[in-house]
Amino acid sequence: MIHEILPVGILxxxxxxxxxxxxxxxxxxxxxxxxxxxxxxxxxxxxxxTAIVITHAHIDHIGGAEKLKQATGAPVYMNAADLPLRxxxxxxxxxLGVEQPEAxxxxxxxxxxxxxxxxxxxxxxxxxxxxxxxxVCLLVPxxxxxxxxxxxxxxxxxxxxxxGGDYGQILKSIHHKLLVLPDETLxxxxxxxxxTIGHERQANLFLR
Ligand SMILES: [Zn+2]
Numbered sequence: 001m002i003h004e005i006l007p008v009g010i011l012x013x014x015x016x017x018x019x020x021x022x023x024x025x026x027x028x029x030x031x032x033x034x035x036x037x038x039x040x041x042x043x044x045x046x047x048x049x050t051a052i053v054i055t056h057a058h059i060d061h062i063g064g065a066e067k068l069k070q071a072t073g074a075p076v077y078m079n080a081a082d083l084p085l086r087x088x089x090x091x092x093x094x095x096l097g098v099e100q101p102e103a104x105x106x107x108x109x110x111x112x113x114x115x116x117x118x119x120x121x122x123x124x125x126x127x128x129x130x131x132x133x134x135x136v137c138l139l140v141p142x143x144x145x146x147x148x149x150x151x152x153x154x155x156x157x158x159x160x161x162x163x164g165g166d167y168g169q170i171l172k173s174i175h176h177k178l179l180v181l182p183d184e185t186l187x188x189x190x191x192x193x194x195x196t197i198g199h200e201r202q203a204n205l206f207l208r
Contacts, residue, residue: 001121001143002026004041005188009033010096011060014190016147018140019047020119027051027118029138029147030061030190031068038064039071049074051116052104055149055190056135057082058162059092065104075107077116079127082134085164110136126177130170131158137178145186146197152178152187154195157206174207 002019013032019025019042026047031038042049049072054062057078065076078086085092086103093100112127116138124139128151135158138147150158152174160167178187183198200207 001118001140002045002047003143003145004045006034006037006041007191008037009060009063010098012191013060014188014192016188017041017047018118018121018123019045020121023119024048025050025119027053027116027123028068028074029053030055030149031064032060032062033064035064035067035071038068042072048072050118051108052076053110053116053138054078054082054104054106055137055147055151056132057085058132058150059089059096059098059101061149061190062086062104063089063098063101066102069104076104077108077110078106079111079134079136080106080109081129082132082164085132085134112136128170128173128177130160130166130168130173132162132164133166134164135173139181139185143186144182144184145188146178146181148178148187148189150190152195152200152204153189153191154187154193155200155204157204158190171207179207 114125
């Protein structure tokens with residue numbers, strides 16, 4: 001499977017492009033910004049976007065979703081608990097001092113246990129509230145990979161001091177949904193370097 005990760009926008013959100021070599025289907029996770037670059041990668045691989053998946057509705061993750069939707073016609077997937085955040089992109093833009101992007105309509109609501117597909121590869125949706133109420137992670141069992149959004153970072157966890165954040169809840173989500181995965185699971189966080197579940201189990205001080 002093709003997997004390109006590019007940091008987008010001023011907060012350098014890790015956008016993932018997952019593509020199937022055979023069917024040329026692609027799924028784009030968290031197109032926060034830099035839509036021309038994302039479209040460039042898609043066309044370089046000859047990929048056609050079948051789904052735009054938002055791990056949570058912070059502006060650095062959802063900011064470019066509407067533009068990408070208009071460019072590709074692909075539906076946008078997100079958990080409904082983050083709709084209130086999606087509706088306040090004006091406030092979020094003001095926090096960052098960036099221009100307010102057009103908000104994407106959510107076409108498909110993601111729920112815990114949902115299964116997405118890109119070509120022959122399955123992705124499992126894990127609802128992991130705490131950073132925001134609608135935060136989700138995407139597990140790709142066949143690849144041993146987890147796209148973690150802002151729930152888990154290398155030796156850190158998502159902040160919980162913004163509206164919708166809950167410290168007890170994010171710890172519970174990580175312990176019950178993520179640390180149960182095999183040690184060798186590769187974690188691609190929403191920002192910063194990759195890690196593994198095993199490394200976080202051992203070295204993440206927030207999870208002691
Ligand atoms: Zn966030």
